[in-house]
Structures are given as C-alpha cells and as structure tokens.
Amino acid sequence: MVRPKNAIVRVYSFGNGATDGSAAMKNLLGSKGANLAEMSNLGIPVPPGFTITTETCLEYNQLGKDKVVSLLMAEVKLAIATVEKRMGTTFGSDENPCLLSVRSGSRISMPGMMDTILNLGMNDNSVEGLIAKTGNPRFAWDTYRRFVQMFAGVVLNVGATSKEDQNPFEEIIERYKKNKGVDLDVELDAVDLKQMVFDFKAVCEVQTGAPFPENPWDQLWASITAVFDSWMNPRAIYYRGMHQIPEEWGTAVNVQAMVFGNMGGTSGSGVAFTRDASTGENIFNGEYLINAQGEDVVSGVRTPQQITLTGSKKWATLAGVSEENRKIKYPSLEELLPNTFKELNTTQALLERHYNDMQDLEFTIQEGKFWMLQTRNGKRTAAAMVKIAVELLSAGLIDEKRALLMQEPSKIEELLHPVFDNEAIKVAEVLAKGLPASPGAATGQIVFFADEAHKYSDTILVRIETSPEDLEGMNIAKGILTARGGMTSHAAVVARGMGKCCVSGAEKINISYKNRTITIGSQILNEGDWISLNGTTGEVYKGKIKNKEAELSADFDTIMNLADKYRTMRVRANAETPRECQNALKFGAEGIGLCRTEHMFFEGERLIRIREMILSTDEIGRREALNKLLPIHKNDLKDVLRAMKNLPVTIRLLDPPLHEFIPHDIINQKEMALEMHVSLETIIQKVESLKEFNPMLGHRGCRLGITYPEITEMQARAIIEAALELKTEGITTYPEIMIPLIGTVKELKLQKQLVKNIIEKVFAEKANSVQYLVGTMIEIPRACLIANEIAKEADFFSFGTNDLTQMGFGYSRDDAGKFLPIYIEKGILKSDPFQVLDQEGIGQLIEMATIKGRSYDPTLKIGICGEHGGDPSSVEFCHQIGMDYVSCSPFRIPIARLAAAQAALKQRLPNQVENLYSCIEKEISAPI
Structure with missing residues (x-):
C-alpha cells in the first residue's frame, strides 16, 4: 500500500499478494491480524484484507468516533482499493459488489467476546447484481438475510426484548421452516429468503425507528466502530477480568474480502484443530457444514459434520448415529470433498509445524476453492495443554523451556479436582447423551439463564445453545449442557478455555425457557432439579453422583519435574x-x-x-x-x-x-452456657466485653x-x-x-x-x-x-x-x-x-x-x-x-511451582524468552 511519507500507520494490508505484517507484530495487529499476515507470507490462500491496529482502538476510546474515523478515512480507502484490485470486485458496486467481513482481534484470543459482521456491502441493488453475476438467486438472498440479521444484532442492537423471548430473527426463520415443512435453513428457497430479508428489515425499523442502512460505506464505518465499541462491552470486560488481560491492549479490526461457503453443494465452512483440544491427542479433527457460513458451524443452528473419516465414525458412535445413516446424512469432508480435505490437511500440518503449537483453524470452501480465514493457538483443556507440550518436547519440536512457557499455571488446578466415582457411574441413570465438549465431572441444580447461575450454590447451566452474553453465567456454573452445537460450538470452545465441564449437542433434550423445563422422552426436569454431567463421555445423569480423587498423568509429572528443574x-x-x-x-x-x-x-x-x-x-x-x-x-x-x-x-x-470463639446468636449462647456450666447472663456479658x-x-x-x-x-x-x-x-x-x-x-x-x-x-x-x-x-x-x-x-x-x-x-x-x-x-x-x-x-x-x-x-x-x-x-x-x-493452599501448589519456574526462565533469558512468550497465547537436608 502506498502511504504518505512520515505518516502514522494505522492500517496494514494482507493476503493474495504483498503483505505488510507478520506473526511478530501481534501486539500491534492483534493475534488474528498478525496470523493472517503470517499465513499470507507462507503462501497459504488467504482472502485479501487489512488490519486496523490495536493502537487505533486506544485512540478511539480517547478521541471518540468522529475523530478516529477522520484519521482512518484515507488509509481505509487505499486499503479497500487494494482489496478490490486483488479480488477483481468493487466495493459499493451494484453489478460486481465486493463484500467484506469485519472482525475483532486482540493480541490474545477472546473467542466470541467481541463483535463480527459478515457479508457487509449487501443492499437491495447489490443483491440483484450478485444474482446476475453468480446465477444463484438462493445464494444471493441467503447472503443478504445473513447480513441483515448480523448487522442488526451487532450494530443496531436489535434482538429479543426479554430473556424468555426468542430472538425475533430466529422466530421468523422458525416460522418459515414450519410453513415450508422443513427442518433446516438450507431447505428454504430463494423466494423464502427474499421475503425473509424484508421481514428482517421490518423488525429493524420497528425496533430502531429508522430504515435499514443501504449505503455500503455507512455500513462499513458503523461496523468498524462497533468492533471498537465491543472492546468495552460487558462480556469483553468480564472476560478480560477472568484472564487478566489489560484494557490498554485494545483490539484490532480485521476487514477482509468475503469468500462464500453458502454457494451450494461444493461450498462450505469449518473449524478444525490440529490436535484434540480436549485430550491433547495428536489427531487432526474438526467440524464443517456444506452450503454454510462459519457462524453456522459454531452457533449450533445445524448439526455439524466431522472433517475426518475417523472423527466422523467416533462422533457417530457418541451421538448414537448408525454407520449407514452417517454416510448418507453426515459424511466427513474427507469422504465428500477429498481434494479439499487433502489441501486442508497439508495446511494444518504446515501451520502446526510453523507455530510449534496446536492450532485452531477456520476455513471456507467456495465452489471447491479452499481459503484459510484464521489460525491461532487453540484453546485447550489443562490435560490437553500438558499432553501437547510433552509430546512436542518428546518429538524434539520444542525445548524444555518452551514446554514450560506453553503452560498456563492457573489451568493446572483443573487436573487436581475430583472426578466421578466409577462404581457410582455404573448405577447412575443416564438421561441423555451428547458430545464430550470439555472433560470433567459436574453436579448441580438446573438453571436456564446465565444471569441466574448464582441461584443455587452448585448449578448446571442448561441452554439450547450458548452465546457470548452467557459468559458470566458459564463461569459461575459448575457445568454447561446444550441441546445444540458440536465440538467447536461457542459452548465447547469457551468451556474448554475456562476448564469447565461441558456436554454439547444433546439433541434428545427439549428445553422450554418459558416453562423452565427439560423434557427427555416422558421425563420432565424442572429448574432446581439435580443433574450430573460427564464431560469426558458426554453422558448426562439424573441426580448427584459421588466423586473420587483425580488421577494425575505421567505427562503432568513430566511438566512438574521440569518446573522443579528450572x-x-x-x-x-x-x-x-x-x-x-x-x-x-x-x-x-x-x-x-x-x-x-x-x-x-x-x-x-x-x-x-x-x-x-x-x-x-x-x-x-x-x-x-x-x-x-x-x-x-x-x-x-x-x-x-x-x-x-x-x-x-x-x-x-x-x-x-477472641470473640470469634464465642457465639453471637442467643440459641448457641444458651447451648454454650449449658456446656460451660455458667449462666446465660455470663455468656452475654462476655460477648459484650469482647465486642x-x-x-x-x-x-x-x-x-x-x-x-x-x-x-x-x-x-x-x-x-x-x-x-x-x-x-x-x-x-x-x-x-x-x-x-x-x-x-x-x-x-x-x-x-x-x-x-x-x-x-x-x-x-x-x-x-x-x-x-x-x-x-x-x-x-x-x-x-x-x-x-x-x-x-x-x-x-x-x-x-x-x-x-x-x-x-x-x-x-x-x-x-x-x-x-x-x-x-x-x-x-x-x-x-x-x-x-x-x-x-x-x-x-x-x-x-x-x-x-x-x-x-x-x-x-x-x-x-x-x-x-x-x-x-x-x-x-x-x-x-x-x-x-x-x-x-x-495444597491444591494451588502445582500452580505456584509452574509459575515460579516460568518466572525464573523469564528472568534468566529476558530477550529470548520474551520473543518466545510472545508466540504463545499466553535436595532438602535442612530447611531453606
């Protein structure tokens, strides 16, 4: 990109040609922007785009919206022109529209905490141009309705008016599916989707009092500023507090040309992990959907399919799907699009080797063409964190210091807490089975809303699917159960990051928010009833289940021994x-x-x-x-x-x-008087004298x-x-x-x-x-x-x-x-x-x-x-x-041992370790 000399640089381009950034620029470009630039440098197909820096976010919070937009205007227009040139499309064009995604990206991944807008640039004219260009009316109207729904929710704050009510857009979609007699969004045709767009826009106008914005540039600036605003939204603030992420880091904004997974049977979107994020096993795995955009995979609106054949067979067993039914309804990407799978598999191996850590990938397939949208160090459970580091160390891919610095000390505590007793499990009543999204054992009373997770001392948050707004409740609850969603759903990813037990996609449970009930066959469970979750097997049990002490692995011992060494x-x-x-x-x-x-x-x-x-x-x-x-x-x-x-x-x-040893209520004072063989007045006088x-x-x-x-x-x-x-x-x-x-x-x-x-x-x-x-x-x-x-x-x-x-x-x-x-x-x-x-x-x-x-x-x-x-x-x-x-406290000793080792490594080798750490998301003979 050509810039005026000596100008402050706020915008960096990437993808499909010359790239301004690299992975080393994570603090400035955020994790997502830096990794998009790095993938571009590696020759991986990345849709072109640009990143607005984290420093601009700080300017935004200090100077305000209008000032920062004026500071960005020239650079953003240059960057858009670069995207147009690389894609052969024009932003704002009615005939050949360049559609964009606008995403957040802090230097440390904060999944779902900030805002995203896809398909930006759609309006009543560009939808017709898209139809003429592609010859695919269903795709065009599906893209438009997705944009209206997402822009309305993120930028215009259109949504349900109470927590018991359904989102108005979801309500409209359900009505269309019911009228059509179909189960899935993809079964609706272009006529349905076209009318849905106008219904969606009508909802927006009712709730906002203004017409839905048609000008693409207005849409773009509203979306960029919405992402900056989302850095200070309640869930992002809460998440930063949980993970001690400084407010002054800010978020970058990534604007990228859209590639479309919703163009038909040879298009799709997916999320993958280079290793198992729950166990740490060296198994490439993930989920995808044909004729879908990425939000479909993680939101739980449709049951995702497995990327690999082995994963698909394992999933079918867990979900109770027959092999015959799996092949027909849920084929793996490996089976359905073998050439695309081969390209994805080669890319995932390259990226893990390049970063020397387990990667979380997002990709899109547009009419058979493979595109990478993101790579980042994947969120993982404590068990996976330990196993991955030990296996990479054993393979000679990392050294001992890197293995230690890859650990998050606070997560180690997850491994030390009790698990379900094997004998108690054998006699427990299994209510349902879902996917083992995040391992562990959890027992609690049912609550249906995140803001009520504190209602009982131990709760299980039960949702049809979770959303970022549920973060605080997910953190408070002992475990999370969802009716929808796969292993890469919001609930699964966030729960693993928290070290929280989670069972997702338990499709046999029917949840009524209005009645606050779960129906499983003939059984009805009410709010406050006790259930137990096994996040390792995906089973949901009735009532409480006895616990036993956790068994620590040899990999855990390896990491602790390394910590003691350093x-x-x-x-x-x-x-x-x-x-x-x-x-x-x-x-x-x-x-x-x-x-x-x-x-x-x-x-x-x-x-x-x-x-x-x-x-x-x-x-x-x-x-x-x-x-x-x-x-x-x-x-x-x-x-x-x-x-x-x-x-x-x-x-x-x-x-x-001394007053702490004497009761202050009259009932216990009477008991103490009898026990001590003195009068009640004596006890009361002593309490008064110690006050x-x-x-x-x-x-x-x-x-x-x-x-x-x-x-x-x-x-x-x-x-x-x-x-x-x-x-x-x-x-x-x-x-x-x-x-x-x-x-x-x-x-x-x-x-x-x-x-x-x-x-x-x-x-x-x-x-x-x-x-x-x-x-x-x-x-x-x-x-x-x-x-x-x-x-x-x-x-x-x-x-x-x-x-x-x-x-x-x-x-x-x-x-x-x-x-x-x-x-x-x-x-x-x-x-x-x-x-x-x-x-x-x-x-x-x-x-x-x-x-x-x-x-x-x-x-x-x-x-x-x-x-x-x-x-x-x-x-x-x-x-x-x-x-x-x-x-x-005893259960925090491993945390302290690991933290002490990391402190010693950072102090000994400040320059080398600082560079290393920036690549990671985050004998006694007498007393001494």
Whole structure:
C-alpha cells in the first residue's frame, strides 16, 4: 500500500499478494491480524484484507468516533482499493459488489467476546447484481438475510426484548421452516429468503425507528466502530477480568474480502484443530457444514459434520448415529470433498509445524476453492495443554523451556479436582447423551439463564445453545449442557478455555425457557432439579453422583519435574491437618508456610478449653484452662510435624480476636452456657466485653500474647514438646514459630523472649533440644517501613498479604464485595487486590521490607503466606524481588511451582524468552 511519507500507520494490508505484517507484530495487529499476515507470507490462500491496529482502538476510546474515523478515512480507502484490485470486485458496486467481513482481534484470543459482521456491502441493488453475476438467486438472498440479521444484532442492537423471548430473527426463520415443512435453513428457497430479508428489515425499523442502512460505506464505518465499541462491552470486560488481560491492549479490526461457503453443494465452512483440544491427542479433527457460513458451524443452528473419516465414525458412535445413516446424512469432508480435505490437511500440518503449537483453524470452501480465514493457538483443556507440550518436547519440536512457557499455571488446578466415582457411574441413570465438549465431572441444580447461575450454590447451566452474553453465567456454573452445537460450538470452545465441564449437542433434550423445563422422552426436569454431567463421555445423569480423587498423568509429572528443574524459589503449603499435609506433599510442597493454630481450636474439647480460658476472670483460671488444652494442642501439632518430617513448618501463634470463639446468636449462647456450666447472663456479658468496633484492627495477633502471655507460653511449649517427642521417635522436624501482626520492634522482642524462655525451660526439662526459628508475619504497613529494625529480632519474615492488602488499601475484606466489582468495572482497579497482588502499591511495601530486612541480615529467610501465594502473577513478583518461598493452599501448589519456574526462565533469558512468550497465547537436608 502506498502511504504518505512520515505518516502514522494505522492500517496494514494482507493476503493474495504483498503483505505488510507478520506473526511478530501481534501486539500491534492483534493475534488474528498478525496470523493472517503470517499465513499470507507462507503462501497459504488467504482472502485479501487489512488490519486496523490495536493502537487505533486506544485512540478511539480517547478521541471518540468522529475523530478516529477522520484519521482512518484515507488509509481505509487505499486499503479497500487494494482489496478490490486483488479480488477483481468493487466495493459499493451494484453489478460486481465486493463484500467484506469485519472482525475483532486482540493480541490474545477472546473467542466470541467481541463483535463480527459478515457479508457487509449487501443492499437491495447489490443483491440483484450478485444474482446476475453468480446465477444463484438462493445464494444471493441467503447472503443478504445473513447480513441483515448480523448487522442488526451487532450494530443496531436489535434482538429479543426479554430473556424468555426468542430472538425475533430466529422466530421468523422458525416460522418459515414450519410453513415450508422443513427442518433446516438450507431447505428454504430463494423466494423464502427474499421475503425473509424484508421481514428482517421490518423488525429493524420497528425496533430502531429508522430504515435499514443501504449505503455500503455507512455500513462499513458503523461496523468498524462497533468492533471498537465491543472492546468495552460487558462480556469483553468480564472476560478480560477472568484472564487478566489489560484494557490498554485494545483490539484490532480485521476487514477482509468475503469468500462464500453458502454457494451450494461444493461450498462450505469449518473449524478444525490440529490436535484434540480436549485430550491433547495428536489427531487432526474438526467440524464443517456444506452450503454454510462459519457462524453456522459454531452457533449450533445445524448439526455439524466431522472433517475426518475417523472423527466422523467416533462422533457417530457418541451421538448414537448408525454407520449407514452417517454416510448418507453426515459424511466427513474427507469422504465428500477429498481434494479439499487433502489441501486442508497439508495446511494444518504446515501451520502446526510453523507455530510449534496446536492450532485452531477456520476455513471456507467456495465452489471447491479452499481459503484459510484464521489460525491461532487453540484453546485447550489443562490435560490437553500438558499432553501437547510433552509430546512436542518428546518429538524434539520444542525445548524444555518452551514446554514450560506453553503452560498456563492457573489451568493446572483443573487436573487436581475430583472426578466421578466409577462404581457410582455404573448405577447412575443416564438421561441423555451428547458430545464430550470439555472433560470433567459436574453436579448441580438446573438453571436456564446465565444471569441466574448464582441461584443455587452448585448449578448446571442448561441452554439450547450458548452465546457470548452467557459468559458470566458459564463461569459461575459448575457445568454447561446444550441441546445444540458440536465440538467447536461457542459452548465447547469457551468451556474448554475456562476448564469447565461441558456436554454439547444433546439433541434428545427439549428445553422450554418459558416453562423452565427439560423434557427427555416422558421425563420432565424442572429448574432446581439435580443433574450430573460427564464431560469426558458426554453422558448426562439424573441426580448427584459421588466423586473420587483425580488421577494425575505421567505427562503432568513430566511438566512438574521440569518446573522443579528450572525454578529457584521454594513452594510451601498453608495447612493445619494431616490430610491437608498429605495433599500438600502429593502436590510437591517443600514445607508448611502457614499453620494457622486457631483452626485447631474450633471443634470438640479444643473449643471447650478455649472458651473456658476466655470465660476465666483471672490469670490462674486462664492457665488452668490452657493446661488442659496443652496436651491436645501438642498432639495436633505432632500430627502436622510428623506428616511434614524433614521439612520446615511455620506455625503461627494465635491470631484472631477472641470473640470469634464465642457465639453471637442467643440459641448457641444458651447451648454454650449449658456446656460451660455458667449462666446465660455470663455468656452475654462476655460477648459484650469482647465486642470491638473494628476487631480486625483490635485485640488480636501479638497483642493477645502480650496481654495474655500465658497463651504464647502454652503454644510455645506445645510446639517444642511436640518436636522433642517426635525426635525420640527418630523423626526430624524444623518448627518455625511465627509471631503475628507485629507493628513495632518491641512487640516482637517481648514475644520472642517469652517463646525462647519457655523453649529453653523445656530443653532443660527434657535434657534434649531441636532446631527451631522464631520469626514474624509482616502484615502491617508500619512493619514494612521498619523492617531493618525488625530483622534484628526475627529469624524470618513471612508476608501476610491478606491483611497487608486490607490495611494498605484501607479495604475491609469482609465488606469490599460491595464496591470492588464496581471499581474493577470502572477501571479504578485492574483486578481484585485480595486475589492478585497489587504490585504498584502493596508490592512496593513488600519489596521495601525485603530490601530493608536483608540490609541487616543478607541471609534472612523471606516468604509469603497470603492467598496471593498461589496466584501466578504474584508468584512471579515474589521471584523477582528475591523471596525464598511462597506458600499457598495444597491444591494451588502445582500452580505456584509452574509459575515460579516460568518466572525464573523469564528472568534468566529476558530477550529470548520474551520473543518466545510472545508466540504463545499466553535436595532438602535442612530447611531453606
């Protein structure tokens, strides 16, 4: 394209000739635009078009529609002229119209979240020109009605007036099919489709109050700006929040010449994957439809056919279709159009080898001619993610570092959750069978609308087919069931990306949104009824089904071993029970980073003794109660230390305010009075005396130990006696005693001396000793500021980022839910700071404290034990500032191990890894 010298470039051409871009320009051109350019460079047939940059999207949001359209006008007209020349058609022509598609494309794939318009340029004159040119009236009117329907929905916001109502366009289509006595859109003729166009336009005029736009240039600019607007639509914002995609990335707009899959029996559209997106198997697979455009394949309006013969046979078995019926009604592309299949198969192999990753492809066949419309790194399940990387590594196509960087740490958790018990499955009642769109096990109560997915604690979202507007409900639900759609439908692709169990295309279920029922044969299921989904087999069961622990694969072990090879930061667990410790060890924990002792006091005799201590009016009474608690506490600690033998265990002394151990409702207060053999008035008075205006900033943490030193003494004795008794059993332990909520050096000094005095006394009593450390939890901003002084008294720092975030922001964790979602929606915060560490603010406090602490003691052990210890971006931050370890819940340990490895790789090889990462969609002898 010829441009004025020194001009800012906002438009890049691609396809069928000279191409301006490449895959390396993903940040500027978006993933779709960069890959279209790259395929053009590889000589793959790509319809010509152009990409408007992601930077222009940012300009659009800053400067507004009119200004950006004026900035784009000259470049877009030049780009359109280039498309016209390459296609031999003219945009806006009545006789030889050049029709266009307008699609979004962020640098990371966001399937279905933003808007697309196909067949742009159609109007009452060009439809006649298209008929004259092709001699195919049905094709022309079908193309026109598709454009009106899509443009109306995307640009004009024409649609159903309530969630129970059917989309008005779908209602019209159903009426025409019923009147004609046919089942499928493709069975309607040109006369039907022509009248349908006018019916569609009438709906548009009623809902918008204006005639449907006929001018192609008006259509184009409205569509381009609609795509830019869709970057800020609610579902795109929600999706970005889910996947931590920055708003400032923006979306590109891809404008491309249309090629038509709806021109008859030798035309079609399809979606394919170079490997199985559910399992990761090295099997080329996908779906297509003859005489259809791409939206038909993913929307579920028609049952798609399989691309390969092997896939077709497998699908027929799963769907209960006989081989004879399959050959007649559902032939594979391999059988129907063998030459086109051969070209597609060659292309998919080339693209996977070129990108060295599983690809998600979109293609169109126009009267036998093959065109590629898109390639991208395919969304996949966690199991597939792991298997694909290991197989590519084994084949020598990638190295170990690339295999690790191909992983999404947060997805690993999918592999760790329970699956259905085999014995329970055998006796379960199978209601229906669909396609195994996304593996896993899900049990929940039926809901029919995405905005009601929160209605019960566990829900299954049941839809005829899902749409991008259902995203939030799909995320909340435990599983998704659709009556329509194949393995490449919206529900299937999005569910796999979320790691959500999904069964699609269960055609025997009849859904009534109005009645909120599912009818399967003679059975009727209502909203709220329990069902279970097996996303691995596609079966739908009645009621709840028992779960069992997941079985981890050898491929998972390979990835985890690689992570351990490259990471330099240790990973510990937050755990208080032997079972939690066992899970932690199974997932690779290298110690306990947080044992919250208060969790040991909330049941049975432990709770009675704590309450007895609280009700005591003097120190003598408190000590008597604590002496009764001592042997119980010691045994609980022995269980944890025994489970974690030879590994460090950080034990936090009592932290919460005492009011948490006493009931606040009258019924439970009466029960406590009877249990403690005191009057109800005594209980009520104690509750009143413990009441605080802000208990999270009140009498808790080290303040309890300073005002009631007997609590600290009992816990210190229990810890050390437990360790000594295990030593006599031949078990080596490394207890680390953590003083919580330090804000001044003297608080730590007093508590530390108290602990050490008791420990030395126990050593003398037992004539024995063990290694131990005494450190502190840094969770108050003031402690960060004086960390160099605190380090003089501490053997280690452990950052309690939950409270540090709470105090740093001034947000109450218990009340922030009222405003945090609005803050995120309005862009005040990028993410929930209690889930993703705020590196700009709280992170700077942590880094400052780390530097200050090590300025006094360069060997000071430092870790993090807040909820952020299992968040990948937070783990990377911890690595960057030189922490020794992170600690998280047992099920998030593999996430942290993988994130720590990726952080180490990025830090070691910043240039090489940055380039590599841009191509991807996204021995212990003593404690360390």
